[in-house]
Amino acid sequence: MTAPVTDRAQATAPEAAVDVAALERVVLGRWGDLRRATRDLITDPRFHKVDGLSLTEHRERVLDQLRLLVAEGEVLRAFPTELGGADDHGGSLARFEELVAADPSLQIKSGVQWGLFASALLHLGTQDHHHRLLPGAMSLEVPGAFAMTETGHGSDVASIATTATYDPATEEFVLHTPFRAAWKDYLGNAALHGHAAVVFAQLVTPADGGPVNHGVHAFYVPIRDPRTGGFLPGVGGDDDGLKGGLNGIDNGRLHFDHVRVPRRDLLNRYGDVAADGSYSSPIASPGRRFFTMLSTLVQGRVSLDGAAVNASKLALIIAVTYANQRRQFTAASDTDEVVLLDRQEHQRRLLPRLAQTYAQAFAHERLLATFDDVFSGRADTDEDRQDLETIAAALKSASTWHALDTLQAAREACGGAGYLTENRLTSLRADLDVYVTFEGDNTVLLQLVAKRLLADVAKELANVDAGTMARLVAERAADVALHRTPLTRVVQTLADGGDARRSVGQLRSTEAQRELLTDRVETMVTELAGALRPAGKASRSEAAELLNAHQHQMVDAARAHADLLQWEAFTAGLAKVEDAGTRRVLTWLRDLFGLTLIEQNLAWYLIHGRLSAGRARVVAPYVDRLLERLRPHAQDLVDAFGYGPEHVRAAIASGAEAARQDEARAHARAERASGSAPRPEPKPQRR
Amino acid sequence: MTAPVTDRAQATAPEAAVDVAALERVVLGRWGDLRRATRDLITDPRFHKVDGLSLTEHRERVLDQLRLLVAEGEVLRAFPTELGGADDHGGSLARFEELVAADPSLQIKSGVQWGLFASALLHLGTQDHHHRLLPGAMSLEVPGAFAMTETGHGSDVASIATTATYDPATEEFVLHTPFRAAWKDYLGNAALHGHAAVVFAQLVTPADGGPVNHGVHAFYVPIRDPRTGGFLPGVGGDDDGLKGGLNGIDNGRLHFDHVRVPRRDLLNRYGDVAADGSYSSPIASPGRRFFTMLSTLVQGRVSLDGAAVNASKLALIIAVTYANQRRQFTAASDTDEVVLLDRQEHQRRLLPRLAQTYAQAFAHERLLATFDDVFSGRADTDEDRQDLETIAAALKSASTWHALDTLQAAREACGGAGYLTENRLTSLRADLDVYVTFEGDNTVLLQLVAKRLLADVAKELANVDAGTMARLVAERAADVALHRTPLTRVVQTLADGGDARRSVGQLRSTEAQRELLTDRVETMVTELAGALRPAGKASRSEAAELLNAHQHQMVDAARAHADLLQWEAFTAGLAKVEDAGTRRVLTWLRDLFGLTLIEQNLAWYLIHGRLSAGRARVVAPYVDRLLERLRPHAQDLVDAFGYGPEHVRAAIASGAEAARQDEARAHARAERASGSAPRPEPKPQRR
Known part of the structure; x- marks a missing residue:
């Protein structure tokens, strides 16, 4: 046999x-x-x-x-x-x-x-x-603010209302804030420490037929007198005050009342104004120019992704270490309590998040390499930059939300102790909270990702307005419907019936996971493109309405794409692990990540006929089995993050809990040995 | 026709x-x-x-x-x-x-x-x-701590290690903390303000054949000298220090070194010790006695449920009001931006949470009525108290988690402004965080709920140990499998195929929602009982292992039950609405809640054949349709929570945002009217 x-x-x-x-x-x-x-x-x-x-x-x-x-x-x-x-x-x-x-x-x-x-x-x-x-900026001699965001427009940078109007008579720009909503807001270094700022404003030049707006440009603007710390003439501002976290940063607001900026202080790499007021740019399209300027800021998102993954690692070190020491509720015997991590629900809370944290760590490493390629100039085409932007947007959204989720799960897994500031989880969570909305609101970023995914279907979608975009999508939608990505054999097989044992075997294979995750992204994007098709013949407002009616689907598709990026990075990362025993454990962890993603989207797979009900039914039990297998390795897996006690700095993860538990158990043993332990009350006699 | x-x-x-x-x-x-x-x-x-x-x-x-x-x-x-x-x-x-x-x-x-x-x-x-x-306690002349929880045992009150050993020679109890893990911890009023404490300890009496432990009892113990504020002899403690929130409360630790408590200061309603050391209790069973004593504490959970629902209301008032004023990103025209609440994804974030908040408000009202019935003595049987306990545990878990989720969603929906402390969302969230683990950790509470649900299958499960429980479940499981709740006609029909239009109509009906939600709870509990059946013939440790292997399923089943309780309360609440127009809107909101629950658990309905793929597919579009219908009423629905500006106290929900937006739009209009608005840069000429 x-x-x-x-x-x-x-x-x-x-x-x-x-x-x-x-x-x-x-x-x-x-x-x-x-x-x-x-x-x-x-x-x-x-x-x-x-x-x-x-x-x-x-x-x-x-x-x-x-x-x-x-x-x-x-x-x-x-x-x-x-x-x-x-x-x-x-x-x-x-x-x-x-x-x-x-x-x-x-x-x-x-x-x-x-x-x-x-x-x-x-x-x-x-x-x-x-x-x-x-x-001066490098040496911190000049602390500076980055004055892009305005109160009224948040993540919609293209719509900022601050203007810099060129005056050829003096060769200066007149920087001006026209109304309250155009105040710069949430700027680090603005409330207190900043001596200068890079200020983004609509660049306006005089011309025959009236002034022309060349779009958003950046200017170097001194804002405070370094000797007195007071605002320079024409500059005003405000302190954002206390925040939900990150209170070591002096966020604040700035506004400008006809402040004169010398022509040379326009940061003119992508757009320049000659003395006579004539405008020139190496990038002819205002849209492409805007996105090129903004793309230099991608490093913010890249580093938030990395920092968020590090925060998740710290959370899991704390929670797993504590759960491996903490005993609570008796189970198998009267005298010994079970450590928390032996509880299934505790494993369910922590281990899938550990798996995703590994996936994100590998994904971040790839992102950072891509970033380095682009910024070193080794691979710096428009398409490279767009890829970088898209991956950064997808991963930053995923990892910052995951960090909040993981910090909270860790905090709850540590109970009341998790709520004490000395154990760091609440403090880290409060600080990380804003990561999900700054440097691009996650929901806005996911919509950018979705647009890029649609652009793979209908080219040139990225930088256009809603109506045009909808039309472009529509033009390609019919095509795509004809050439619909064929389902591969593996996925077909998964959609068939079959006994549970074979089902599990198939779900465990790398190829099956890849097919399921990839097919989902492709199908969602194709469906979306098809749904947006009628926008092609619609008015601008009807097209906008149609897009809005599919906004949730767009966000969902982008999330699915981010899931896939992480899973692929984890899978590629397995190859870097040389030790066979380690690779085996890490493969289980990757499977846990893949299966958890499939479990979260199980309804989709069922509705779309990608999994039979029979196969779908085995997903949860298989996740449970993976949890059992991984549980003995949980401590090793968090130890491999490589942080020392000076980085973790949580009293409950210091071994103090183990010492308390040992003391308590020694006390119980001594009592039993001496015979001094009180007996339980005798059972009541039945009448 | x-x-x-x-x-x-x-x-x-x-x-x-x-x-x-x-x-x-x-x-x-x-x-x-x-x-x-x-x-x-x-x-x-x-x-x-x-x-x-x-x-x-x-x-x-x-x-x-x-x-x-x-x-x-x-x-x-x-x-x-x-x-x-x-x-x-x-x-x-x-x-x-x-x-x-x-x-x-x-x-x-x-x-x-x-x-x-x-x-x-x-x-x-x-x-x-x-x-x-x-x-003294009522007048605050004696601020007091409630010294139940210990560092080492958290939610497992039955296992606390502090002892109160009766000494007949002096008619005193000797209150003692045997080791560090037995320190009382997280007690409000313990760090600073408390003059006395109600201390829970294992009551031990001397007897022939060695001391007897009668289980957990409560004692009144002065802890501080009111004149000096210093600890009384034998009492020591510690400050829990900063917490993730609730820093207006001086949480701390207490420990006792052979502190003598007069016999009369045993709180003796459910257990008394005579001068000679003989113990008596109106409740013969130590287990039942313990749960009866603890059940008097249910009001903590009841009031946390109510407070959590109120916090969710505040979050939604802030986020909905802001989203109704804030304009961002142009859509239908170049000159006017869309208010955030017109965005589908924004509706998806806020309105289902609004629906659940209404459901929880109605559910809390029922819970409070049940509580009042029990505590007034109008309906105070053991079963009434158990019902109250179970409902309180289910709803407290649901509403405290929902409050955190809603506060966070509201904070993100308000972007950077949501992160400013002046807008309250982060502050409320930080304070509410611990609600999910204190007065009973939510996960522990859900397991209690699941045990009660299983007890409806196999009676008498609630207070027994793991092995016995598993056996009891098993005895009934076979029975239940035979008498499996028949699916009603409605659910059967939903499982069949059918066109989308009929499907929506059916999902919208109150009966269909009820059947789907009820059937899910019943089926989950029945499956669980079946799965636990082998425990009947297993050893104690095997039985414990089997239970542990189904812990996640138990938690899931309890959550499903909590969902149903909320939905039923919302549905019953509709009858209290006399105005027909209001009832229509509120019925949509109830439908949104019901459909959202079904959407969240769609995979379960598909796997179990309760919904066909065709019907499952229409759930999301129908949710979208409900969002559209409800959107115009969102402000009214949050206004009906009845809070004034002195309660909301969030700058962004004060009308300031609307004023800023109006100013910005007036500026744009004036510019256009005067012809002074800069023209966009001309399109680049193609070569």
Whole structure:
């Protein structure tokens, strides 16, 4: 008799065991040495968040930390070698992402100074700006704000209302805020510390037939007198005050009353104004120009993705370590309680999130490599940049939401102890909260992703308005319907009936998971394109209505795409694991991630005939089986994140709980041994 | 030709329109006058949370607020008339629940003082305690802690390790903490303000053959010298320090080193010790006695349910009001932007949560009535108390998780503005966070609910250990399998194929929703009972393992039950709405709630053959249709919660956003009228 394939495979499989040190090297990835250097740096308590500080104290502390970073932290890696940097874009972000373990405020305020303010000078400015303005920004001599967002427009940057109108008579721009909604808002360094700002405004030039708006451009604008700390003439502002977290950053508002900006302070890489007021740009299309300028900001999203994944890792280290020590509720015997992680529901809460965190760590590593390729110029076509934008948008959305979800699950898994600030989970969650809406609101980002996916169906969709986009989609929709991606054999087989055992075997295969996840994205996008088809013949407002009626579907399709990106990255990451026992455990973890995704979208697979009811039924039991298999390796898997106690800094994950439990059990043993333990009350006699 | 039934119904349906004042009366319910009185009281700014206070300042402020409540707030309604109360249990909770709008710390610290500390004296003590100890607790002359939870055991109260050993020689109990894990922990009033505590400990009496443990009992214990504020001899403790929220409450730890408690200070309603050390109790079974004592604490869960629903209401008022004013991204025309609430995805985020909040408000009203029946003695059998416990556990879990989810969705829907503390959402969320794990961890509570549901299959399961329970379940499982609840005609029809139009019509009917939701609970419980059947012949440890392997299913079944409770309450609530137009809108909202539940569990309905793929496919589009219908009424529906600006206190929901938007639009209009608006850059010429 021939054993079933799956059993045979297991018989020859290596023993599942994690080589923690080796896995840690894989997880730390290409920039592992730089990551370790930053982790070493932030063992210094001066970098650690101190909860309970007043707003003023926390802001000052984080500014001081930035100064420490300048002194010791190699903050300049991303800048040109000629200015003292290292032209190392990927490595620079890898370092900044690690700062989240010290204090997320430190990470974000560093991001404001070097990732936004100085980086805008570098990427939107030209030689003169680099030599004249960048050194002060790099050295923190000039703390700066990045004044893009306005109260009235949030993530809709194209619609900002601040204007910079060129005056040929004096060769100056007149920077002006026309109404309250056009105030710049939520800007780090604006409330207190910023001496200058990169201000985004609609660039207006005079012309025959009336002024012309060339769209959003960036300007370097001094805002405060460094000696007095007071606003310069024409500049005003406001303090955003307390926030839900990140209170080490002085977010605030700025507004401008006809402030005159010299012509040379236009950051003119992508658009310039000559002395006479004539406008020129290397990019003819205003739409493409706008997106090119904004695309230099993608590093914000990339580093938020990395930082969010790091926050999830910290949450899981805390919760898994505690759950491996904490005993509660008796089960198998009267005298010994079960550790929390032996509980199925506890495993269900933590292990799928651990699987997704690994997937996101691998996905982030890929994203960072893509980012490095683009920013180093090694692969810097328009399409490369668009790919980078799309992947960054998809992954940033996924990882920042996942971090909040994981921090909360970890907090609840630690019960009341999880709510104490000393155990860090609530503090991290409060800080990370805003990651899901800043540097692009996640829901807005997912719509960009969806548009890009649709653009793979109908080209050139990305930068056009709603009506045009709908029409373009429609033109291609009929085509696509004819050439509908054929279902592969594997998926067909899964849709058939079959016994549970074979079903599980098939769901476990890498190919089956890939087919199911890929097919879902393709089908959703195709359906969407088909549904948007009537927009082609519709009026602009009808087309907008049609798009709006499918907004939820668009967001769903983009999420499915982000799921697939993570799963593919995890799968590719398995190949980097050389130790066979480790790879076996990690493959289970990847399967858990894949199966959890399929479980979450099971209704879709059933409705679309991709899974039979019989096969769908085995998904949950198989997830349970994976949880059982992974449970003994959970501690190794979080240890491989490579953080030390100075990074985790949670009292409940310090071994204190194990010591308490040991003391309690020793007490019980001693009582039993001495015979002094009280007997339970005798059972009541029945009458 | 005969029009389809659904069309005919619509033709004669009243115009959908909300009578806000009338709906507000319905939502405020039976204790509406008391709720309004408390809402009036807390318009006083002295009751409002001030964010950014130091730990010390916030704690002092909330203690002062408690004193104000004593002076003005009728905090004594739940206490006996003879002691100055009103014997009004439901009304008393209704009032306390409303305090969450002022400051959740105020609500919870009041709950500690009157709902736990004083209430334990009332319900676990007898005449002597009522006259000797209750007045000080009621008047706040004696601030008190409720010392039940221990560091080592959290929600597992039966396993606490503090002992109270009777010494007949002096007629005293010796209260003792044997090890660190047995410290009392997370107790409000313990770190600073408490002068006394109700301490739970294992009551041990001497007897022939060695000491006997009679299980957990409560003792009144002075802990601090009121003059010096220092601990009394033998008492020690610790400050829990900063928490993720609720920092107006001085949570802390307590431990006891052979502290002597006079015999009369045992709260002896359910268990007494005579001078000679002999133990007596009106309840023979130690298990039943334990659960009876704990059941007096159910009011904590009931009031958390009410407060959580109120927090969800506040979140939705803020987010819906803002979304109705905020304009962002152009759509239908170049000059006008769409308000956020016109966006489908925004509706998807807010309106189903609004529907569930209504469901929970109606469910809470029923729960409070049940609570009042039991505590007034009108319906106070063991079964009544068990029903109350089960419903409270199910609803408290559902509403506290829903509040966190809703506060977060509201915060994200308000973008960066939602993150500012002045807009309250992050502050409320931080405070409400711990509601999901205190007064019974939600996951633990759901397992209690599941055990009760299984007990309806196999009686007497509630209070027994794992092995016995599994056996009892097993005995009944075979029976149940034979008498499996037959699917009704409606559900059968839904499982068949059919065209989309009929499908929608059927899903919309109250009966179809009821059948689908009810059938799911019944089937899940039956399946669970069947799966646990082998435990009957298993060893204790095997039985425990089997139970653990189905823990996730148990939690799922309990959630399904909680969903059904909410849906039934909403449906019953519709009958209280007299105005036909209002009822029509509210029926859509109930349908949205029902359909959202079905959508969330669609895979289950498909796998179990309760819905055909064709019918399942129409659920999402029908949800979308309901969103469209409800959208014009969203503001009315949140206005009907009946809160004023002094309760909402969020800058973005104050009308400021509308004023900003109006100013911006007026500016654009003026520019267009004057011809001074810059033209867009001309399109680049093609070469």
